[in-house]
Amino acid sequence: QVQLVESGGGLVQAGGSLILSCAASGRIFSFHAMGWFRQAPGKEREFVAASISGVWSATTTHYADFVKGRFIFSRDNAKNTVSLQMYSLKPEDTAVYYCAASTVVGTTKKASDYNYWGQGTQVTVSS
Numbered sequence: 001q002v003q004l005v006e007s008g009g010g011l012v013q014a015g016g017s018l019i020l021s022c023a024a025s026g027r028i029f030s031f032h033a034m035g036w037f038r039q040a041p042g043k044e045r046e047f048v049a050a051s052i053s054g055v056w057s058a059t060t061t062h063y064a065d066f067v068k069g070r071f072i073f074s075r076d077n078a079k080n081t082v083s084l085q086m087y088s089l090k091p092e093d094t095a096v097y098y099c100a101a102s103t104v105v106g107t108t109k110k111a112s113d114y115n116y117w118g119q120g121t122q123v124t125v126s127s
Contacts, residue, residue, distance in 0.1 A: 002025070004117060006020060006097065006099045006121040011125075012125055012126070015088060015089065020086065021083045033050050034080075035047075038093075043095075049062065051082070082099065086123070093125050094125050
């Protein structure tokens with residue numbers, strides 16, 4: 001069994017920054033992808049950023065367009081951790097942020113591809 005535990009959420013004013021962290025533990029073999037999704041009230045869960053191993057290509061980092069230039073994703077394979085540095089936060093970034101990992105070959109940015117999820121951490125950005 002694999003557990004993902006997030007930390008680092010909170011309340012911040014618009015323009016501020018936060019750092020989210022996620023640690024994986026348990027029977028970890030190989031994650032083909034590990035990253036972050038978010039879900040705002042009344043909205044579907046959406047992709048934020050992740051490190052994804054291609055079927056025939058190297059591992060690359062992907063970002064949602066709405067966070068490019070503001071968020072920085074990092075992954076430490078040796079420690080099975082990922083982090084998300086969030087800068088220039090906007091009220092529309094308010095959501096529960098979930099750490100996710102996948103052992104599925106060919107994982108994409110779709111939430112349904114990920115088979116392990118953290119419990120989520122709330123990020124609230126006030127205007």
